[in-house]
Amino acid sequence: MASTSSGRPDRTKAFNPTRMVRVVAKIRGFADSESSTALWISVNKPNGEISDSVTISFGDSGSRKESCEVNYCYEQNEGNDLIFSREVKPLIFGVFEGCNSTVIACGARGSGKTFVIQGSDEKPGLATLAIAEILSMAEQNGNMVAISFYEVNQEHVYDLLDPKQPTVSILEDKGKIQHKGLSQVPVKSVTEFHKLLASMCGSRKSIEKIASELPCRSHRGLIIHLVSPSKNDDICLVGKMNFVDLAGYEDARRKSADGLNLVESTKINRSIYAIHNVVYSLNANESHVPYRQSKLTHMLKDSLGGLNRILMITCLNPSFCQDSVYMVSLASRSCLGINRGAVDSTKKAKCSTRPMVPSSHKKNFLPGSVSTTVKKRTASKVHLSEKKANCLACALKERKLFDEAIHRTTSEKASSLPDIVSTVEPLEQEENFFLASEVSLYGKDHHEQDASYVNGRTNALSFAEGDGMDKENQHFLANEGVSPPISSRLRELSNLKLPCSSTSSYDQVFTEIVEPKAPIMEQSRTLDGMKNSLVQEYLRFLNTADKEDLKRVKGIGEKRATYIVELREESPKPLKSLDDLTKVGLSAKQIKGMMKKEAAKLFN
Numbered sequence: 001m002a003s004t005s006s007g008r009p010d011r012t013k014a015f016n017p018t019r020m021v022r023v024v025a026k027i028r029g030f031a032d033s034e035s036s037t038a039l040w041i042s043v044n045k046p047n048g049e050i051s052d053s054v055t056i057s058f059g060d061s062g063s064r065k066e067s068c069e070v071n072y073c074y075e076q077n078e079g080n081d082l083i084f085s086r087e088v089k090p091l092i093f094g095v096f097e098g099c100n101s102t103v104i105a106c107g108a109r110g111s112g113k114t115f116v117i118q119g120s121d122e123k124p125g126l127a128t129l130a131i132a133e134i135l136s137m138a139e140q141n142g143n144m145v146a147i148s149f150y151e152v153n154q155e156h157v158y159d160l161l162d163p164k165q166p167t168v169s170i171l172e173d174k175g176k177i178q179h180k181g182l183s184q185v186p187v188k189s190v191t192e193f194h195k196l197l198a199s200m201c202g203s204r205k206s207i208e209k210i211a212s213e214l215p216c217r218s219h220r221g222l223i224i225h226l227v228s229p230s231k232n233d234d235i236c237l238v239g240k241m242n243f244v245d246l247a248g249y250e251d252a253r254r255k256s257a258d259g260l261n262l263v264e265s266t267k268i269n270r271s272i273y274a275i276h277n278v279v280y281s282l283n284a285n286e287s288h289v290p291y292r293q294s295k296l297t298h299m300l301k302d303s304l305g306g307l308n309r310i311l312m313i314t315c316l317n318p319s320f321c322q323d324s325v326y327m328v329s330l331a332s333r334s335c336l337g338i339n340r341g342a343v344d345s346t347k348k349a350k351c352s353t354r355p356m357v358p359s360s361h362k363k364n365f366l367p368g369s370v371s372t373t374v375k376k377r378t379a380s381k382v383h384l385s386e387k388k389a390n391c392l393a394c395a396l397k398e399r400k401l402f403d404e405a406i407h408r409t410t411s412e413k414a415s416s417l418p419d420i421v422s423t424v425e426p427l428e429q430e431e432n433f434f435l436a437s438e439v440s441l442y443g444k445d446h447h448e449q450d451a452s453y454v455n456g457r458t459n460a461l462s463f464a465e466g467d468g469m470d471k472e473n474q475h476f477l478a479n480e481g482v483s484p485p486i487s488s489r490l491r492e493l494s495n496l497k498l499p500c501s502s503t504s505s506y507d508q509v510f511t512e513i514v515e516p517k518a519p520i521m522e523q524s525r526t527l528d529g530m531k532n533s534l535v536q537e538y539l540r541f542l543n544t545a546d547k548e549d550l551k552r553v554k555g556i557g558e559k560r561a562t563y564i565v566e567l568r569e570e571s572p573k574p575l576k577s578l579d580d581l582t583k584v585g586l587s588a589k590q591i592k593g594m595m596k597k598e599a600a601k602l603f604n
């Protein structure tokens with residue numbers, strides 16, 4: 001352990017001033033029940049163990065290869081103890097200096113998150129190893145240690161150490177975050193820590209049966225609070241170490257193994273996107289960090305920004321899993337900014353060490369993009385029965401702490417139900433929002449539909465708002481605003497020298513060079529193909545883009561963009577052909593005009 005002569009940790013070894021976020025991957029070992037098939041993941045570590053950036057590729061040599069970059073990747077044979085000594089121990093030194101750290105395990109379902117964070121009796125996880133280390137260091141330094149355990153389920157936070165608490169409220173006062181109703185229990189030894197875990201497991205038995213039949217995807221967190229006496233006796237520095245075992249990512253459209261409905265599943269995925277968005281924003285030094293996009297990120301706010309440290313461990317299934325690829329690509333996106341970052345020495349101390357990525361570059365750098373839309377929603381728009389159903393599921397849902405502990409009995413849950421139903425926390429009341437995440441990279445088609453379910457409104461906007469749209473109609477042909485990505489793409493395609501109509505360029509190219517056997521048929525077939533592909537691309541964009549991107553398309557203003565987003569609640573792909581654009585109030589003439597404008601050569 002690095003420490004100064006006074007016994008305090010050596011800060012210089014704990015901090016790398018240019019790195020706030022580190023993203024590593026861990027390929028899980030095979031579980032006993034699995035047959036060890038050929039691995040579909042390969043890792044390229046250009047500098048071996050000291051590589052600061054490694055490439056992970058997916059698929060065997062014969063199939064499609066996708067790849068992405070992370071800071072490091074731990075392979076199957078590399079255990080929690082190695083990850084602990086290389087990744088977590090340095091963070092612990094920071095905690096003793098009053099600097100918070102957060103270790104987040106993310107990944108698809110069954111990718112080994114719990115195994116990494118909690119581990120097993122024989123192979124303790126990172127949280128267990130950390131508490132042992134922190135307690136030992138605390139003893140030497142005369143610090144006090146306390147812990148909190150919580151679960152975030154469907155945007156409700158539950159105290160796992162106190163079953164009587166209905167929900168934990170996240171309050172913010174001048175940037176300071178309070179977890180109202182979350183207990184902190186002092187811990188003096190690892191044995192005490194294990195006893196606490198065991199006591200939580202005790203209440204599991206009575207409800208195990210019910211719990212096994214109920215939804216069980218949730219985020220689990222451990223906070224290790226450290227109170228350090230400073231040189232100045234009257235001031236205590238408090239450092240926090242967080243461990244978060246995120247709910248497993250699962251494509252919301254697939255039938256959930258634990259009976260979650262689409263809304264519940266989408267909500268979980270949104271909160272997973274939210275934490276990635278926060279990490280990305282911090283990493284990219286964005287002026288606005290979207291902490292309030294989910295309960296978990298709001299809760300962790302004071303452990304994520306500033307000089308605090310984040311270790312994101314993206315867990316990978318050893319057998320093929322598209323969700324795993326998707327998750328690691330999200331995590332990779334968060335870490336790309338690190339490698340391209342530069343220190344902005346003009347910023348204040350708190351920010352000066354954060355990597356800077358010019359905002360104009362951010363989108364271009366990234367292999368994928370996650371765009372977010374925060375939408376305020378009033379309580380009245382939530383159907384009460386749906387809300388009750390969700391609350392019921394939340395209240396009855398039980399899961400072990402890092403998969404072992406259950407904190408409430410059925411009767412306690414039942415008795416707390418009215419509270420839960422009637423309790424709307426300030427955040428939810430005022431900012432009951434939805435995070436729309438649109439992600440494109442691997443498995444794009446497969447996953448992007450989550451974005452389509454982002455808006456909880458069940459009633460489609462009526463054409464009473466048509467006035468506004470009419471204005472948009474009048475406006476759009478004259479509007480020569482900023483071209484959205486789709487426009488550029490359409491133009492790019494339409495600018496190809498294609499056998500489309502009797503344009504001079506086509507005539508020149510084809511009359512001079514080619515002697516077509518059946519020119520007219522060939523030409524019209526190619527033309528139709530191109531037209532069709534442009535139309536499909538355009539429709540796909542309309543079916544998936546977020547509101548802000550939609551608004552950048554000519555002919556689509558605030559009202560129409562809102563309406564398109566709302567249409568998606570009823571069907572993930574409401575616009576299947578150009579004719580369907582009439583659903584959003586565009587006339588056939590306008591549609592033709594719009595397509596002509598974008599791809600004139602094809603639509604003449």
Ligand SMILES: Nc1ncnc2c1ncn2[C@@H]1O[C@H](COP(=O)(O)OP(=O)(O)OP(=O)(O)O)[C@@H](O)[C@H]1O
Nearest residue numbers: 028029030031108109110111112113114115247248
């Ligand atoms: N390194 C490993 N070696 C052997 N088995 C492992 C390893 N990591 C995980 N497993 C096993 O794989 C299974 C899934 O692991 P785990 O429960 O940690 O995944 P998870 O990502 O937390 O799942 P979920 O998303 O459902 O919460 C478990 O049976 C676990 O014991």
